[in-house]
Amino acid sequence: MYASILQYARSLRVSRLAGAGIAASLAVVLGAAGCDQSTPLCRTGTGTYTVKYNLISGSGACANLKADIVYVNSYNAVGEEGKPDLEKVSAALMPKQFAEYLDRASFPDQLAAWGSFTTAEPSGNICSIPTLTETVKAFPALEAIPDDPENAGDSNISDKRDATVAQTVSYKWSNWQLYFSAAHAGNAFLIDLDYTVTAEGGAASTCKYQGLGLLFGQRPSCSKNTNEDLKTPGNYVAEAARCDAVAHPDLGLGTGSGVDPDANFKCDPETLLCVANVNYGGF
Numbered sequence: 001m002y003a004s005i006l007q008y009a010r011s012l013r014v015s016r017l018a019g020a021g022i023a024a025s026l027a028v029v030l031g032a033a034g035c036d037q038s039t040p041l042c043r044t045g046t047g048t049y050t051v052k053y054n055l056i057s058g059s060g061a062c063a064n065l066k067a068d069i070v071y072v073n074s075y076n077a078v079g080e081e082g083k084p085d086l087e088k089v090s091a092a093l094m095p096k097q098f099a100e101y102l103d104r105a106s107f108p109d110q111l112a113a114w115g116s117f118t119t120a121e122p123s124g125n126i127c128s129i130p131t132l133t134e135t136v137k138a139f140p141a142l143e144a145i146p147d148d149p150e151n152a153g154d155s156n157i158s159d160k161r162d163a164t165v166a167q168t169v170s171y172k173w174s175n176w177q178l179y180f181s182a183a184h185a186g187n188a189f190l191i192d193l194d195y196t197v198t199a200e201g202g203a204a205s206t207c208k209y210q211g212l213g214l215l216f217g218q219r220p221s222c223s224k225n226t227n228e229d230l231k232t233p234g235n236y237v238a239e240a241a242r243c244d245a246v247a248h249p250d251l252g253l254g255t256g257s258g259v260d261p262d263a264n265f266k267c268d269p270e271t272l273l274c275v276a277n278v279n280y281g282g283f
Helices: 021-030
Strands: 002-004 014-016 047-057 067-078 084-095 113-116 126-131 135-139 167-181 184-199 204-215 223-225 236-238 265-268 273-276
Touching: 047 184, 047 273, 067 204, 067 273, 084 167, 113 126, 113 167, 204 273
Parallel strands: none
Antiparallel strands: 002 067, 047 067, 047 204, 067 084, 084 113, 126 167, 135 167, 167 184, 184 204, 223 236, 265 273
């Protein structure tokens, strides 16, 4: 049994780069804490992350990941008297394409990848989960659905979709490294992924990726429909302001994206997602 671990709601503030190796690379995204505080316990940030992928090896149907949205949370075991055991922490993540098949009230193990932190406290600003469960989902073939002229171009209410073939998708995550300090609760991470796609009746293709994740709690997308009446489909463009930590009421953005205001991020024009704006390991 698991109970939700208490999450920090305060955005981190950073002032300088620190650390070496993985910690230094992630510090490029979010930096290091600028003051001395007590040692925190390992956990993740909570909510919506974007993951920017670097293809290490592989080809075929699996070689199409550029960036992704994943949902992340951490949990601690139930200890004495039913209280959370803060030194036994696990975490789970789920890609958006799996989460879309869930009932909103459910979070089943088979669609979420689970793993346990190796230590209760960070080691050199890094909290590690070396092994996670593999998650597999079989997707049926779907026929194309044209846009309803009344809703054309409005992604919030449109039923339009492209035709897809039946396939099975597998995510095998490993080596999850979360950057951590007293001021920064695991809001940036590196992770390895073996991504396998098997078309119905066909051979499987497996690609190896390295992912760089960054927490965008409110708005991970920077997609904007340029049509005021929302009636013309396909006219979506990148709007960089949608990734900002601050609101832009003049642009109709009443809240910020949820990213730390000092993070190094950008709007990716190819995927229309807000992602980390750094290179690591060939990014």
